[in-house]
Amino acid sequence: MSLSKQLIQKLISITGSTHAYTDLQEQISFLEEPRNKFFGKTPLVLQPGCTGEVAAILRLANENNIGVVPQGGNTGLTGGQVPDNTNTQVILNLSRMNKIRDINPQNNSVTAEAGVVLATLQATAEEVDRLFPLSLGSQGSCQIGGNLSTNAGGTSVLAYGNTRDLVLGIEVVLANGTIINQLGTLRKDNTGYDLKHLFIGAEGTLGIITAATLKLYPRPKSIYTAFVGLDNPDKALKFFNIAKNDAGSMLTAFELLPVIGLEFSLRHLDGSRDPLTCKHPWYVLLELSISTGSVDGALLIESIFERAFAQDLLNDAVLAGSIEQSRQFWALRHGLSEVQRAEGGSIKHDISVAVSDIPEFLERALKAVEKAIPDCRPCPFGHMGDGNLHFNISQPVEADKAEFLARWEEINSLVHNIVIEMNGSISAEHGIGQLKREILKQAKDPASLRLMHILKKSLDPNGIMNPGKVL
Ligand SMILES: Cc1cc2nc3c(=O)[nH]c(=O)nc-3n(C[C@H](O)[C@H](O)[C@H](O)COP(=O)(O)OP(=O)(O)OC[C@H]3O[C@@H](n4cnc5c(N)ncnc54)[C@H](O)[C@@H]3O)c2cc1C
Numbered sequence: 001m002s003l004s005k006q007l008i009q010k011l012i013s014i015t016g017s018t019h020a021y022t023d024l025q026e027q028i029s030f031l032e033e034p035r036n037k038f039f040g041k042t043p044l045v046l047q048p049g050c051t052g053e054v055a056a057i058l059r060l061a062n063e064n065n066i067g068v069v070p071q072g073g074n075t076g077l078t079g080g081q082v083p084d085n086t087n088t089q090v091i092l093n094l095s096r097m098n099k100i101r102d103i104n105p106q107n108n109s110v111t112a113e114a115g116v117v118l119a120t121l122q123a124t125a126e127e128v129d130r131l132f133p134l135s136l137g138s139q140g141s142c143q144i145g146g147n148l149s150t151n152a153g154g155t156s157v158l159a160y161g162n163t164r165d166l167v168l169g170i171e172v173v174l175a176n177g178t179i180i181n182q183l184g185t186l187r188k189d190n191t192g193y194d195l196k197h198l199f200i201g202a203e204g205t206l207g208i209i210t211a212a213t214l215k216l217y218p219r220p221k222s223i224y225t226a227f228v229g230l231d232n233p234d235k236a237l238k239f240f241n242i243a244k245n246d247a248g249s250m251l252t253a254f255e256l257l258p259v260i261g262l263e264f265s266l267r268h269l270d271g272s273r274d275p276l277t278c279k280h281p282w283y284v285l286l287e288l289s290i291s292t293g294s295v296d297g298a299l300l301i302e303s304i305f306e307r308a309f310a311q312d313l314l315n316d317a318v319l320a321g322s323i324e325q326s327r328q329f330w331a332l333r334h335g336l337s338e339v340q341r342a343e344g345g346s347i348k349h350d351i352s353v354a355v356s357d358i359p360e361f362l363e364r365a366l367k368a369v370e371k372a373i374p375d376c377r378p379c380p381f382g383h384m385g386d387g388n389l390h391f392n393i394s395q396p397v398e399a400d401k402a403e404f405l406a407r408w409e410e411i412n413s414l415v416h417n418i419v420i421e422m423n424g425s426i427s428a429e430h431g432i433g434q435l436k437r438e439i440l441k442q443a444k445d446p447a448s449l450r451l452m453h454i455l456k457k458s459l460d461p462n463g464i465m466n467p468g469k470v471l
Pocket residue numbers: 034069070071072073074075076077079080081094114135136137138141142143144145146147148149150151152153154155203204205207208209210337429430433466469
């Protein structure tokens with residue numbers, strides 16, 4: 001339904017005109033998204049300052065059947081946070097709701113509003129000698145509400161779980177404006193359905209998360225970051241199992257990179273350098289975090305490497321000698337999304353399979369895409385310890401970017417068919433948004449999909465919450 005001038009004015013009066021944008025120039029940064037695949041139109045962007053304002057906006061939108069697109073830091077990679085082109089959906093951006101409401105180191109909990117930037121929350125936890133472990137390449141911009149709504153993953157899932165595992169309670173506003181306050185700090189509460197999990201990972205299609213109570217952890221006393229060169233993913237898997245068996249939950253990251261990924265980073269990241277003396281086909285970035293004084297981290301990592309070298313799994317390895325060197329290793333990994341852009345078009349996938357199936361998946365998927373586009377440059381990298389890879393393929397050198405990207409769906413379906421055959425997921429951590437809505441219909445079993453539609457209909461009968469996303 002289109003918005004009358006009168007309705008626009010009523011909506012603006014809720015936030016005040018300083019926090020409402022109707023002019024295209026002022027709206028641009030809310031309409032573009034990181035991959036430039038989707039660009040929507042909106043008559044109005046609103047930035048509410050409190051939960052009451054969010055509730056008032058949703059009540060009015062619901063009464064008038066107006067679509068509302070929740071938006072946090074606008075770093076999502078599936079176009080979930082931008083409206084469609086009909087110029088009928090209002091963007092509700094949560095950035096102004098950025099207060100830390102409470103932090104309690106004794107209870108290891110923090111209550112933050114949806115608009116708190118992830119890096120700010122990490123720093124706030126550090127001030128009270130605690131760790132908030134969620135860690136993403138976009139952490140300087142993405143916000144807690146967006147992290148919960150996408151159930152973000154990142155580089156610490158191996159030890160701490162996905163965002164869902166870090167949440168004690170949430171405050172959420174339903175489509176009709178009802179506020180559900182479940183901000184408890186309890187670690188145990190079996191009083192019926194655990195409703196928070198409905199909204200976590202729902203990508204704004206069931207309600208708007210306005211605040212969350214999150215878990216904090218002891219800060220590691222020492223961190224060991226290593227960069228390792230090896231021959232193939234099979235050896236990486238065996239190395240992973242040694243590290244996981246020996247270090248348990250102290251193994252906090254296990255990231256896989258192909259040599260082409262390292263070369264892209266070295267070519268395009270200022271000040272980067274190869275941590276090892278010669279090239280290897282694959283690399284692992286591994287991190288151990290030691291929180292207890294009773295474990296000698298140096299001895300532990302030494303014994304892991306000894307065992308792996310003895311089994312001929314590794315070609316070379318280097319341990320970061322300083323925090324700065326560890327940061328440099330991580331920059332090579334975190335820069336991978338950005339540096340691929342400098343290499344032209346890139347067809348992307350965000351898949352997961354069982355950790356033990358990673359070598360087979362890579363073998364099959366690499367064969368399939370190289371057969372389809374012989375000179376393409378696959379750059380699969382990511383969270384191997386979680387079975388999650390960003391199976392990205394850069395265009396052949398000097399190929400036409402538009403022609404290459406026109407094959408996006410064909411290549412997606414080649415790769416996704418392999419994923420489905422291997423009982424994997426076509427979206428491990430980035431969600432569905434607009435990008436994977438059609439694929440979801442093939443990938444999800446029909447009974448689960450029907451249940452998702454029933455839940456959507458009962459929580460949002462007028463379909464105003466983030467229309468056209470996920471379902
Ligand atoms: C360089 C880079 C690296 C990244 N690395 C990772 C990674 O390692 N792991 C990973 O999982 N993701 C990663 N991402 C993707 C992205 O950063 C995450 O999905 C992040 O959680 C999105 O947060 P956001 O605040 O930017 O949300 P947005 O992009 O603004 O929104 C994302 C979705 O959540 C909904 N939403 C936002 N706020 C709310 C709210 N308060 N209530 C209800 N719905 C809401 C939106 O409607 C949309 O559907 C990366 C992105 C970039 C650009």
